[in-house]
Amino acid sequence: MNPMNYVILAAILFSIGAAAVLLRRNAIVAFMGVELMLNAANLALVAFSRIHGELDGQIMAFFVMVVAAAEVVVGLAIIIAVFRARQTISLDEPAELKG
Amino acid sequence: MSFTTPTIDWAAFAPIIIVLGAGAAGILVEAFVKTPATRRTVQLALSLAALVASLGVIIAQWAALDGAGTVVMSGMATVDRQALAWMAILLVFGLLSMLLFASRDGGGAFTELGATAPGSVEEKLARRAGLQLTEVYPLALFAVGGMMLFTCVTDLVFLFVALEVFSLPLYLLVALARRRRYLSHEAALKYFILGAFSSAIYLFGVALVYGATTVTDVNMIGTAIVNLADADPLLLAGAVMIIVGFMFKIGAVPFHSWVPDAYQGAPTAVTAFMGAATKAAATAALVRVMFVAFAPLEWELSWLVWAVAIASMVYGTVVALVQTDIKRMLAYSGVAHAGFILVAFAGLEGEALTALPFYLLAYGLATIGAFAVVSQVRERAEDGGVGAEAVRLGQWAGLGKRSPLLAGSMALFLLSFAGIPMTAGFIGKFEAFSAAIAGGAWPLVLIAVLASAVAAFFYVRLIVLMFFTDAPEGAEETIAIEDGALTRVVIYVTAAAVLVLGILPSGVLNLFADASVLLVSVGG
Amino acid sequence: MQSLIWLAIALPLASAAVLLCLGRRADAWGHWMGVAASGGAFLVGLGALIEMLGKPAEERALDTTLYTFIPGGDLHVDVGLLADPLSITFVLLITFVGTLIHVYSVAYMEHDKDRRRFFAYLNLFVAAMLLLVLADSYLLLFVGWEGVGVASYLLIGFWNYKPEYATAANKAFVVNRIGDIGLIIAMGIMFTTFGALDFATIGELAGNASTATLTAAGLALLLAACGKSAQFPLQSWLGDAMAGPTPVSALIHAATMVTAGVYLIVRSAPIFEGAPNAQVVVAIVGAITLTLGALIGMAKDDIKKALAASTMSQIGYMMLAAGLGPVGYAFAIFHLITHGFFKAGMFLGAGSVMHAMNDQVDMRRFGALKGAMVVTWVTFGLGWLAILGVPPFSGYWSKDKIIESAFVGEGWQPWVFGLTALIGAGLTAFYMSRLFFMTFHGKARWTDEVHPHESPALMTVPMIILAVGSAFLGLILATGDRFTTWLEPVTGHVEHHEPVLPVAVIVALTLILVALGAVGAWFKYGRAEVPQEAPSASLATITARNDFFQDSVNRAVFQRPGQHVTRTLVYADAAIVDGAVNKQARGWSSLGSASRKLQTGQVRSYAATMLVGLVIVIAVIVVGGL
Amino acid sequence: MVNEVLFWVVAIITVTGSLSLLFARKGAHIAMSIVTVMCGLAAAYVGLGAPFLGVVQIVVYTGAVMMLFLFVLMLVGVDQRESLKETIKGQRWIALVGAGGIALLLISVIGRVELTSSDQFTDGNPEEIAIELFSQYVLVMEVLGALLITAAVGALVLTHTPRLTPRRTQVELQAARILAGADPVNKPMPGVYARHNALDVPALDPEGNPIDHSVSRVLEARHQTQEGAEFRHQLADPDNPDHDAKPADAPPRDAHDRNPRQGEGESR
Structure with missing residues (x-):
């Protein structure tokens, strides 16, 4: 079977992640959507790595995981800071900046 | 398989190593220096020293450079004159912003303790205990280092890492305002979610390009595209997603929506830094991607550049017209400027490579100066102390009478944004537009000229407000004008620079003209 | 001195910088330094003139490169100054009139606590104006162009106590920006066509370009000129700009800045040479403006606004002349010079009157001032005679030549332009006489607390000097075609053309119309009672005033139709042009208000914008590229 | 494959x-x-x-x-529980267009490309990856250090609160407790001070009075408690060898005038 199918799977996961960012009010869930998008990119990288017969794609996916972990730490820290201030993690609620 | 030690030209990387190393050293300072006041002094000295040293190294490298530049590591990073120019610009922005970060007027830009809830007892206790959030200095250094890296990296994945290296500190810095902390938190949350969203888009683009070309080195992508039989949809989609990632950072429509909110909510010192430096770094990276990696796709991608440029100029201008908050107005002006930057991308490579650094230098200096002025105009708190910044436009009425130098500098920055001659902004626009005209993009330039004419209106509205309108009765007492030494230094230095670059631009333009060749390394 | 002409710019600029930087410390002596700087610039210009007169005509132009402005690339621009007869003429006008106005301002602004700042702005303006006329490329000219713009807003808004002043500054800015777009577009066209922006190269290459290109460039230049020189349809800002101090109106809105448009057209002669259609449009714009300005002048009761309308009309004459091509260039500049003298003199006179009348500007509150202010009356009178074109005063020599050249040509043009210019002269005579008589003659209509008195010597001396100029300058320069010969190296030598009517007939007709206008005004405003309130056009009032036989004759014969036309035109001016500006501004803001709704504050909407944007872009590029 | x-x-x-x-x-x-x-x-x-x-x-x-x-x-x-009701008008449709659109576009783009999988591919084992990481990608590795530092510092900056007040001593804590009107002593365990080690006997306070709430309410409801009275006289007995016990006629001490230092000494 052609590994290209995995790339198509990656595209689907990417879209679902994006949809989660658009649809979910809970900041943590939306953020999980972003993580899913990053994972989808990783899947595509690994699949292409297999297709091209070289390791570079895997290395990249490895880096992305590290970066994503760091990003998660910062993102959750921000979410906690917001929660402490407002007692909510809804993305809709803080909307004083607009216009 | 055996391990061979890679050859790395560390010397060429020295400016970045100095800055990132100083950032790491700053963290150690946090651990070992206990008194907040001393810690602040040490951190500031360390940061300034690192930035100046790095700038010195860059000047030395520039002088010593014989050809186009140095390949630090084949396929990963290239330090050519173009990169050195951008790094120098970023370091200047970093130096100026660091002074703003350190400024203590109005109690300083940053909260005493980020972990406290706004208005809580802990916040008051932290204030009483005289705490200071000195972590901002190393964070800013990491941001500057990441941006510098961003300008010289030639690998798409390395670019992704560099992007995050400078983005993460920025997300954090945005959340640390001392006043209006709810807004600051909101801005950080929005900036973060959207930033992560856009970097995911970028990354997926990288994956697609990697799939289409089997490489991620920008130089080799260029060669690989030429060798591809026909326009590969995979490649095109990937290229678009990558460019969209950069356009997000530049703040171009429709990827701009974080800009006004983040600019308004962030501490003003951070807004100044972010407004000037992020745009410059992203432009620098876009230069390499557009003119090296995707140069063969120029025709296909020109639609993207044109459409986004027009949308940014028009939308930024039109919405800035109706803003009532100064920081937001400047943010939308930044969106319009993103459009002007993209106009240069529609031009010839050689011209654009001279025009863009100059444009960003001019824009960045004026941005830092303008936000520095914003940080000086404060509301007076009920107890007579100095409160948050007075950002409503109406509060600026009559500023010209009370503080002519401050208002005069602001007027100069605004005129520079508007592109009035004798200011750096004019030369920047002129260079950018003539690059585009040389590339045959005159319809785009026509729209740009019209947009900048309309845009001039809201800049001038503020000037009129400052100089030609009197403050309403009794309003004068509610506004306090700060006189922070560090901030004033920044304001006057940037004002002088904007004037000098407007009247005698040839020196700097010559330097950038020397830098208008991208070193393309193929191999490895 | 010719190679040191940069000093003429540097002196006032340095003075402005010193005055602004020293702040209050320079309050005691700052104004005199301002005067000295402007005077020094005049001496530099004079030195250059003497040096040039010593050279043969074709070697008089000198282009000095100071430093490289924008290096390398496709477009290399130097900061270079071009001292040729045309620019030196302007330098002398600007610095001479400018210095006199500086002196006048020392007294006029004596009680203003910000007098030093005022002088800094005046110096800044002079420097920018000199840069505009001395620049050797369009880019540098543009620098000066915007410089005078910025300096003039600072000056218009100098008395920023009232909101409408700020509005005036704002409006001037908007309209001028429209003009600036024209200049930028013209530069863009020239850069793409010729690859250069300096006058010399463009002058050489202009012949090679296509007519269409040149026409486009010419029209864009005309748009720029219209903005700066308050020509139709961008004239509306000039009246409002009278909110500034009167010396400013004299300097900027009479003698110098508003003539920059004429300078631009004459300087761009090589472009218009290849674009006859653009040239005709210039002439048409001039003709329309000169009529419109005259009609507006009849309706204004505010002395400064009436003078502003007259300026507009006179610049219309210059534009008309410039639009006639080489025949008219020299006369356009000639009229510009004489007009600079007599109009500046009259503005200073108006300032003197206001000074005496507690800043009253309504002419219906003046009257019979000739007794109280003899010097002002005489000097203003000389200016009045000059603008009417009564021989042998200056205006006669310049305006008459323009009317004459307007009759030169073939087809419909000489008749339309010629007759417009001719009738314009009559209208000018009427409204200027109206102004003169309403102010200085008739019965005193001022209130009791006003005690008119002559102004101090510092104010009257500049007025006297300008009045002498208004009287004799034209004669001196016209004798033996001195001035046209002097300008020949720039404007080119033109063979004499015969007008479609004999010259004598034209002169006679002009003088008759002028006399008619003046006499009409005398009956209406000199001898008759002038109501203190503007007459309203309601039927009741008209019937009531019908008792006065003379009045009703006047009204029936001359005034009523005139008034209606005037009112309509003024209304149209306010409604259409201002309306367009306002409506446009409102349109932009409502567009902005609508667009800002997109920024909902909801981060999910932002993400949606980005994602949908991405989808559209990919769809267009990828699917479109397949 | x-x-x-x-x-x-x-x-x-x-x-x-x-x-x-x-x-x-x-x-x-x-x-x-x-x-x-x-x-x-x-x-x-x-x-x-x-x-x-x-x-x-x-x-x-x-x-x-x-x-x-x-x-x-x-x-x-x-x-x-998060309500899934959409609050932004039209957001669902926009999301559908956006996410559905990107999915369709990407799938169609990927579907058009014919890439065949390479044959000579060996699994990426740690050794090979390590070699790649530390040769070609060593710079990235180094820079990741900066990223991780940022993340750690960032989390601390936004969530860590240092001690803002001096650490309170036990004495201060106790004083605060009493000022707040709490029982002067800890809630006693059943049987404390009791001579009878059982759950059904109320504890006695230092003055020897039984503390009723030290006995489970359940026992009370069942009437299975023991009265403390019979033990009290033992306390009153001067012959009682227990030196801790207070005489029954000792003046009752108010919580407020109790000297903490003294109290500390007593408890020791």
């Missing part, structure tokens, strides 16, 4: 798991489904010849990242 069965298993697991992002109401459920997605992806990596990456995926994502998510979810209240 790549195993087809594995692909379909992975595809079904990941897609259904990730759909919980859109449709599940409880944060914890979503987090757990994403954990399954991550595991599914790990399996996919193994199937694609990247076993090392598969392991890293499980360690990093399911082991660290998703646990962090769960942790924060618990911090902010794990049993919050």
Whole structure:
């Protein structure tokens, strides 16, 4: 079977992640959507790595995981800071900046 | 398989190593220096020293450079004159912003303790205990280092890492305002979610390009595209997603929506830094991607550049017209400027490579100066102390009478944004537009000229407000004008620079003209 | 001195910088330094003139490169100054009139606590104006162009106590920006066509370009000129700009800045040479403006606004002349010079009157001032005679030549332009006489607390000097075609053309119309009672005033139709042009208000914008590229 | 070649798991489904010849990242149910257009490309990856250090509160307790001070009075308590060898004038 199918799977996961960012009010869930998008990119990288017969794609996916972990730490820290201030993690609620 | 030690030209990387190393050293300072006041002094000295040293190294490298530049590591990073120019610009922005970060007027830009809830007892206790959030200095250094890296990296994945290296500190810095902390938190949350969203888009683009070309080195992508039989949809989609990632950072429509909110909510010192430096770094990276990696796709991608440029100029201008908050107005002006930057991308490579650094230098200096002025105009708190910044436009009425130098500098920055001659902004626009005209993009330039004419209106509205309108009765007492030494230094230095670059631009333009060749390394 | 002409710019600029930087410390002596700087610039210009007169005509132009402005690339621009007869003429006008106005301002602004700042702005303006006329490329000219713009807003808004002043500054800015777009577009066209922006190269290459290109460039230049020189349809800002101090109106809105448009057209002669259609449009714009300005002048009761309308009309004459091509260039500049003298003199006179009348500007509150202010009356009178074109005063020599050249040509043009210019002269005579008589003659209509008195010597001396100029300058320069010969190296030598009517007939007709206008005004405003309130056009009032036989004759014969036309035109001016500006501004803001709704504050909407944007872009590029 | 069965298993697991992002109401459920997605992806990596990456995926994502998510979810209240009712007008349609559009475009783009899998491919084992990492990608590795420092510092800056007040001593704590009107002593254990070591006997306060609430309400309800009275006289007995006991006629001490130092000395 052609590994290209995995790339198509990656595209689907990417879209679902994006949809989660658009649809979910809970900041943590939306953020999980972003993580899913990053994972989808990783899947595509690994699949292409297999297709091209070289390791570079895997290395990249490895880096992305590290970066994503760091990003998660910062993102959750921000979410906690917001929660402490407002007692909510809804993305809709803080909307004083607009216009 | 055996391990061979890679050859790395560390010397060429020295400016970045100095800055990132100083950032790491700053963290150690946090651990070992206990008194907040001393810690602040040490951190500031360390940061300034690192930035100046790095700038010195860059000047030395520039002088010593014989050809186009140095390949630090084949396929990963290239330090050519173009990169050195951008790094120098970023370091200047970093130096100026660091002074703003350190400024203590109005109690300083940053909260005493980020972990406290706004208005809580802990916040008051932290204030009483005289705490200071000195972590901002190393964070800013990491941001500057990441941006510098961003300008010289030639690998798409390395670019992704560099992007995050400078983005993460920025997300954090945005959340640390001392006043209006709810807004600051909101801005950080929005900036973060959207930033992560856009970097995911970028990354997926990288994956697609990697799939289409089997490489991620920008130089080799260029060669690989030429060798591809026909326009590969995979490649095109990937290229678009990558460019969209950069356009997000530049703040171009429709990827701009974080800009006004983040600019308004962030501490003003951070807004100044972010407004000037992020745009410059992203432009620098876009230069390499557009003119090296995707140069063969120029025709296909020109639609993207044109459409986004027009949308940014028009939308930024039109919405800035109706803003009532100064920081937001400047943010939308930044969106319009993103459009002007993209106009240069529609031009010839050689011209654009001279025009863009100059444009960003001019824009960045004026941005830092303008936000520095914003940080000086404060509301007076009920107890007579100095409160948050007075950002409503109406509060600026009559500023010209009370503080002519401050208002005069602001007027100069605004005129520079508007592109009035004798200011750096004019030369920047002129260079950018003539690059585009040389590339045959005159319809785009026509729209740009019209947009900048309309845009001039809201800049001038503020000037009129400052100089030609009197403050309403009794309003004068509610506004306090700060006189922070560090901030004033920044304001006057940037004002002088904007004037000098407007009247005698040839020196700097010559330097950038020397830098208008991208070193393309193929191999490895 | 010719190679040191940069000093003429540097002196006032340095003075402005010193005055602004020293702040209050320079309050005691700052104004005199301002005067000295402007005077020094005049001496530099004079030195250059003497040096040039010593050279043969074709070697008089000198282009000095100071430093490289924008290096390398496709477009290399130097900061270079071009001292040729045309620019030196302007330098002398600007610095001479400018210095006199500086002196006048020392007294006029004596009680203003910000007098030093005022002088800094005046110096800044002079420097920018000199840069505009001395620049050797369009880019540098543009620098000066915007410089005078910025300096003039600072000056218009100098008395920023009232909101409408700020509005005036704002409006001037908007309209001028429209003009600036024209200049930028013209530069863009020239850069793409010729690859250069300096006058010399463009002058050489202009012949090679296509007519269409040149026409486009010419029209864009005309748009720029219209903005700066308050020509139709961008004239509306000039009246409002009278909110500034009167010396400013004299300097900027009479003698110098508003003539920059004429300078631009004459300087761009090589472009218009290849674009006859653009040239005709210039002439048409001039003709329309000169009529419109005259009609507006009849309706204004505010002395400064009436003078502003007259300026507009006179610049219309210059534009008309410039639009006639080489025949008219020299006369356009000639009229510009004489007009600079007599109009500046009259503005200073108006300032003197206001000074005496507690800043009253309504002419219906003046009257019979000739007794109280003899010097002002005489000097203003000389200016009045000059603008009417009564021989042998200056205006006669310049305006008459323009009317004459307007009759030169073939087809419909000489008749339309010629007759417009001719009738314009009559209208000018009427409204200027109206102004003169309403102010200085008739019965005193001022209130009791006003005690008119002559102004101090510092104010009257500049007025006297300008009045002498208004009287004799034209004669001196016209004798033996001195001035046209002097300008020949720039404007080119033109063979004499015969007008479609004999010259004598034209002169006679002009003088008759002028006399008619003046006499009409005398009956209406000199001898008759002038109501203190503007007459309203309601039927009741008209019937009531019908008792006065003379009045009703006047009204029936001359005034009523005139008034209606005037009112309509003024209304149209306010409604259409201002309306367009306002409506446009409102349109932009409502567009902005609508667009800002997109920024909902909801981060999910932002993400949606980005994602949908991405989808559209990919769809267009990828699917479109397949 | 790549195993087809594995692909379909992975595809079904990941897609259904990730759909919980859109449709599940409880944060914890979503987090757990994403954990399954991550595991599914790990399996996919193994199937694609990247076993090392598969392991890293499980360690990093399911082991660290998703646990962090769960942790924060618990911090902010794990049993919050989110209403799925859309509050922004038209957002669903826009999301459908955006996400559906990007999915369609990407799938059509990917579907058009014919890339055949390379034959000479060996699984990426740790050794090879290490060599790559530290040769070609060594610079990236170094820079990642800066990234991780930033993340650590950032988390501290936004969440760590240092001690803002001096640490309170036990004495101060006790004084504060009493000022707040609490029992002067700790809530006594049943049988304390009692001569009778049983749950049915109330404790006695230092003055020897029985403390009623030290006996379970249940015993009281069943009337199975013992009166303290019979023990009290033992306390009153001067012959009582217990030196801790107070004489019954000792003046009652008010909580407020008790000298803490003295109290401390007594308790020792």
